[in-house]
Amino acid sequence: MDAVAVPLSDLTSMPDAQQVYAADGTRLATYTWGELDAPVVVTVHGFASSARDNWVLTGWVRELTSAGYRVLALDQRGHGHSEKPHQPEDYSIRTLVTDVETVMDAYLVDDAVYVGYSLGARVGWEVVRDLPQRIGRAVLGGVPDGIPLARLDLDQVRAYIADGTPVSDTTTQNYIALTERVPGNDLSALVALAEGMRSSGAIDPDPTDAPTRPILFATGSKDAIIEGSRALASAAPDARFFEIPNRNHFNAPGSRDFKEAALAFLGEG
Numbered sequence: 078m079d080a081v082a083v084p085l086s087d088l089t090s091m092p093d094a095q096q097v098y099a100a101d102g103t104r105l106a107t108y109t110w111g112e113l114d115a116p117v118v119v120t121v122h123g124f125a126s127s128a129r130d131n132w133v134l135t136g137w138v139r140e141l142t143s144a145g146y147r148v149l150a151l152d153q154r155g156h157g158h159s160e161k162p163h164q165p166e167d168y169s170i171r172t173l174v175t176d177v178e179t180v181m182d183a184y185l186v187d188d189a190v191y192v193g194y195s196l197g198a199r200v201g202w203e204v205v206r207d208l209p210q211r212i213g214r215a216v217l218g219g220v221p222d223g224i225p226l227a228r229l230d231l232d233q234v235r236a237y238i239a240d241g242t243p244v245s246d247t248t249t250q251n252y253i254a255l256t257e258r259v260p261g262n263d264l265s266a267l268v269a270l271a272e273g274m275r276s277s278g279a280i281d282p283d284p285t286d287a288p289t290r291p292i293l294f295a296t297g298s299k300d301a302i303i304e305g306s307r308a309l310a311s312a313a314p315d316a317r318f319f320e321i322p323n324r325n326h327f328n329a330p331g332s333r334d335f336k337e338a339a340l341a342f343l344g345e346g
Contacts, residue, residue, distance in 0.1 A: 094158045195218070
């Protein structure tokens with residue numbers, strides 16, 4: 078697989094996806110921006126988002142490449158231009174973690190920093206913990222301290238998919254709206270992801286086995302999970318916490334304050 082760099086003048090459009098195949102054969106869409114010999118930032122997006130939605134349209138790719146980084150991003154399985162299996166067993170937390178490792182291997186990236194948001198931050202907790210020799214430091218934004226997507230009412234979503242039955246649960250309504258906001262999302266695949274994450278074993282972040290690398294935890298001041306995220310930051314031995322001013326879980330990635338705090342933290346390495 079050949080990596081493709083994109084000129085700094087064209088950071089609002091997407092390069093052609095480079096396909097990487099996961100261990101189970103699932104096709105993953107990946108992208109790079111910046112100079113090929115620059116320090117690498119691996120970016121992993123949140124639930125119902127994509128590399129374009131989470132990192133390009135919010136200005137992260139522009140800011141990171143302007144700061145001298147090469148950005149390596151993937152559409153997580155079930156998202157963006159990656160393959161979208163409909164079976165819950167294809168979406169365990171370990172599978173999502175292994176996907177990130179596989180992409181790093183495919184691009185011959187042995188040394189990187191990591192930036193993840195929401196689901197991407199939850200995956201990042203595991204990646205940073207498991208690969209301390211390859212991940213120097215990390216930014217974990219909006220990381221949940223419990224089972225991801227635990228508040229999603231799967232029965233209501235399935236009924237909505239099957240015959241358009243109205244969804245009454247407010248949280249589930251919000252997740253459906255989030256899913257339908259991004260073109261190309263497959264609601265059935267994302268339901269499978271939610272179910273797979275719930276049923277794949279011990280998937281809560283374990284504060285007694287926290288990553289040891291330097292980590293910046295960042296969560297919006299109006300995000301309901303902020304105290305859980307703050308608790309995870311307190312549990313990690315080399316971490317700090319940044320409260321993203323006046324942001325909730327869904328609009329925090331676009332915060333300039335968040336990007337500035339992340340760049341300052343990454344620059345300390």
